[in-house]
Amino acid sequence: MPESSRNSPKSVDPGRLRLDGDQTLAGTLLGMRCLDCGISVFGQAVFCQACSSARLEPVDLSPAGTLFSYTIVRVPPEGWPGPVPYVLGEVELPEGPHVLAEVIEVTHEALKVGMPVRLALQEVQSGESGPAFMVYKWAPATKSAPGNGEV
Amino acid sequence: MAQFKPGREVVVVGVGLHPFGRFRSKDLATLAREAVVEALKDCGIGWREIPVAYFGHVYYHGMSVGETALASLGLTGIPIINVENACSSGSTAFWQAYWGITTGMYDVALAFGAEKVPGGPVTVTAAGSPDRYIGGDHMMAGYALRMRRYMEETGAPASALAQVTVKARQNAALNPYAHRKDTFTVEDVLNSRPIADPLTLYQCCPTSEGSAAAVLCAREELGRYGLDDSRAIRVVAASLTSGNYNGRGSDHSAFSPYRTEPAAIQAYEMSGLGPEDVDLVQVHDAATIGELQQVEALQLFPKGEAWRATVEGRTALSGDLPVNTDGGLLAMGHPFGASGIRMVHETVTQLRGEAGPRQVSNARVGLAQCSGAGDVTTVQIFAR
Numbered sequence: 087m088p089e090s091s092r093n094s095p096k097s098v099d100p101g102r103l104r105l106d107g108d109q110t111l112a113g114t115l116l117g118m119r120c121l122d123c124g125i126s127v128f129g130q131a132v133f134c135q136a137c138s139s140a141r142l143e144p145v146d147l148s149p150a151g152t153l154f155s156y157t158i159v160r161v162p163p164e165g166w167p168g169p170v171p172y173v174l175g176e177v178e179l180p181e182g183p184h185v186l187a188e189v190i191e192v193t194h195e196a197l198k199v200g201m202p203v204r205l206a207l208q209e210v211q212s213g214e215s216g217p218a219f220m221v222y223k224w225a226p227a228t229k230s231a232p233g234n235g236e237v
Numbered sequence: 238m239a240q241f242k243p244g245r246e247v248v249v250v251g252v253g254l255h256p257f258g259r260f261r262s263k264d265l266a267t268l269a270r271e272a273v274v275e276a277l278k279d280c281g282i283g284w285r286e287i288p289v290a291y292f293g294h295v296y297y298h299g300m301s302v303g304e305t306a307l308a309s310l311g312l313t314g315i316p317i318i319n320v321e322n323a324c325s326s327g328s329t330a331f332w333q334a335y336w337g338i339t340t341g342m343y344d345v346a347l348a349f350g351a352e353k354v355p356g357g358p359v360t361v362t363a364a365g366s367p368d369r370y371i372g373g374d375h376m377m378a379g380y381a382l383r384m385r386r387y388m389e390e391t392g393a394p395a396s397a398l399a400q401v402t403v404k405a406r407q408n409a410a411l412n413p414y415a416h417r418k419d420t421f422t423v424e425d426v427l428n429s430r431p432i433a434d435p436l437t438l439y440q441c442c443p444t445s446e447g448s449a450a451a452v453l454c455a456r457e458e459l460g461r462y463g464l465d466d467s468r469a470i471r472v473v474a475a476s477l478t479s480g481n482y483n484g485r486g487s488d489h490s491a492f493s494p495y496r497t498e499p500a501a502i503q504a505y506e507m508s509g510l511g512p513e514d515v516d517l518v519q520v521h522d523a524a525t526i527g528e529l530q531q532v533e534a535l536q537l538f539p540k541g542e543a544w545r546a547t548v549e550g551r552t553a554l555s556g557d558l559p560v561n562t563d564g565g566l567l568a569m570g571h572p573f574g575a576s577g578i579r580m581v582h583e584t585v586t587q588l589r590g591e592a593g594p595r596q597v598s599n600a601r602v603g604l605a606q607c608s609g610a611g612d613v614t615t616v617q618i619f620a621r
């Protein structure tokens with residue numbers, strides 16, 4: 087992993103999101119694949135969730151998936167640093183895992199179960215003066231047409 | 238996987254409940270003790286005859302709250318175990334009391350639970366966790382994700398989901414212990430403040446304070462303690478499960494949510510009863526969608542059919558399978574540590590025929606189910 091400069095934000099969770107190179111908005115979702123039973127999980131693991139094998143290898147997960155479900159959260163949990171309301175999406179990756187994250191660059195009307203989405207990174211400030219993090223989000227796979235305003 | 242060797246028959250002899258709501262002047266230990274006193278009075282056993290106690294609670298109110306609550310009844314030196322198992326903490330305490338007796342270790346056991354849940358959205362992770370920044374740690378948002386899948390796959394209209402609350406409030410209006418007793422129309426429910434679309438405020442259980450307690454006994458020892466067999470209700474199954482790999486990690490699908498199905502299968506196996514034998518049910522309806530998914534996972538209705546059964550009134554007090562007869566989490570409120578034992582209280586009260594205006598006629602078999610984070614699920618089956 088390249089050394090980040092002092093001022094560039096860190097990954098919200100280096101076990102789940104690797105920041106790639108010095109392009110601030112490039113990154114990869116991380117997972118582990120079991121060499122015995124073949125399943126993949128999102129994030130780090132020491133033993134396989136399905137068969138308890140310790141023979142796991144790190145894998146880069148696909149940067150694209152489909153929207154399995156979504157909700158528009160109007161009362162956020164304590165500590166939520168983003169806009170209210172926000173769209174929370176559950177995305178199914180081709181490798182199997184479901185990944186929960188905010189869906190950005192989409193109008194509420196355009197949301198649809200089954201729509202293709204792509205990984206998108208965003209810098210998030212925690213609190214008034216807390217550190218900034220790079221957080222993984224989802225965005226529609228097809229760029230919104232101009233005039234299709236963001237929320 | 239299941240390996241059961243149930244031993245002695247176990248009965249619930251006493252139940253006690255403190256009303257659910259907000260009680261700012263009572264600390265957690267006081268709340269807890271008041272339900273225990275009710276349960277002891279209900280069966281007439283003396284506190285000093287209780288040989289073991291299990292206490293369910295989640296939020297931190299200092300160490301060893303179970304000991305503090307019971308110390309105020311007089312110190313007796315018995316083992317007291319504090320249990321944290323998320324929303325299933327109370328029902329896990331009950332599970333432990335059951336196994337303590339059926340295995341022959343104790344003749345009598347006390348299970349109790351209490352909680353003072355803070356207001357606002359309920360989260361699972363600790364403050365500062367990355368999930369707070371990512372936005373996925375939000376209990377009701379999780380239910381909303383499930384609800385959207387369920388509606389998409391079954392065609393259930395929003396009004397069917399709202400009917401779950403309408404029914405819960407009707408039942409609670411007949412229950413002096415409930416946190417919320419005012420009744421609503423479907424429109425009131427749908428027009429209440431949106432929390433996480435498609436969930437509106439009245440489709441989410443209130444965060445509450447309250448407590449509940451149950452005294453259990455080996456049936457063969459009832460006489461020795463002078464306990465009344467005619468009001469004793471048999472515990473014919475008590476199962477407890479945790480998460481299993483589902484291929485997905487975060488999973489908010491329409492069917493087979495949580496670990497209810499395996500917990501139910503274990504409980505049916507233990508009891509020798511099936512879904513067709515059940516006369517009334519208490520399930521974990523933290524949100525309206527929860528009730529529909531749980532009764533389907535318990536195999537009480539076919540997958541995707543519970544919403545229709547609800548609209549047809551089949552789950553109402555007058556229906557063929559009344560669900561959440563005391564108002565459930567949606568109207569009783571949800572003090573985590575107490576909820577599972579509150580369900581025991583309602584089931585036992587119904588099976589005794591002591592439920593007054595909300596009595597289900599000819600109730601012989603009752604089932605109670607509780608779910609919590611960590612995919613913890615408990616199922617108990619009771620019989621008259």
Ligand SMILES: [Zn+2]
Binds near residue numbers: 120121124136138
């Ligand atoms: Zn494996």
